[in-house]
Amino acid sequence: xxxxxxxxxxxxxxxxxxxxxxxxxxxxxxxxxxxxxxxxxxxxxxxxxxxxxxxxxxxxxxxxxxxxxxxxxxxxxxxxxxxxxxxxxxxxxxxxxxxxxxxxxxxxxxxxxxxxxxxxxxxxxxxxxxxxxxxxxxxxxxxxxxxxxxxxxxxxxxxxxxxxxxxxxxxxxxxxxx
Numbered sequence: 001x002x003x004x005x006x007x008x009x010x011x012x013x014x015x016x017x018x019x020x021x022x023x024x025x026x027x028x029x030x031x032x033x034x035x036x037x038x039x040x041x042x043x044x045x046x047x048x049x050x051x052x053x054x055x056x057x058x059x060x061x062x063x064x065x066x067x068x069x070x071x072x073x074x075x076x077x078x079x080x081x082x083x084x085x086x087x088x089x090x091x092x093x094x095x096x097x098x099x100x101x102x103x104x105x106x107x108x109x110x111x112x113x114x115x116x117x118x119x120x121x122x123x124x125x126x127x128x129x130x131x132x133x134x135x136x137x138x139x140x141x142x143x144x145x146x147x148x149x150x151x152x153x154x155x156x157x158x159x160x161x162x163x164x165x166x167x168x169x170x171x172x173x174x175x176x177x178x
């Protein structure tokens with residue numbers, strides 16, 4: 001259930017909200033948080049990004065509710081389950097998989113090392129750390145399809161290549177319905 005919701009939520013949110021070019025020289029993050037009931041019905045969807053912190057936006061989950069039903073290991077009939085799909089970009093230094101807040105459950109996470117050429121294309125990607133029982137749907141194929149802004153070049157000089165790390169986290173949090 002969580003894999004389907006996170007994949008659907010991130011796909012619909014990033015297609016509608018992500019900037020065309022991502023910055024390869026500064027840290028940034030974006031996340032989609034979906035709240036579902038025990039029967040798999042989406043209650044809410046929220047997209048947030050550090051690139052536009054004032055622009056928190058509602059999003060939508062596309063796909064059948066059937067793919068989101070009853071497989072919840074976090075919730076019960078009197079609870080909502082919030083599932084968050086988060087991706088973070090860190091230039092140069094390898095980050096650790098983030099510690100979660102109390103009450104949150106890590107479903108899956110991975111850190112990918114990226115080599116970004118001077119034209120903004122991801123030329124190499126390798127998973128360098130992973131944890132949790134669920135492998136995030138966002139992987140090296142997806143990261144390689146991202147477009148980063150090009151590095152500045154002068155004259156005929158070779159454009160700079162950059163290294164960075166994409167951290168993907170999928171985590172949940174249950175809340176009692178009041």
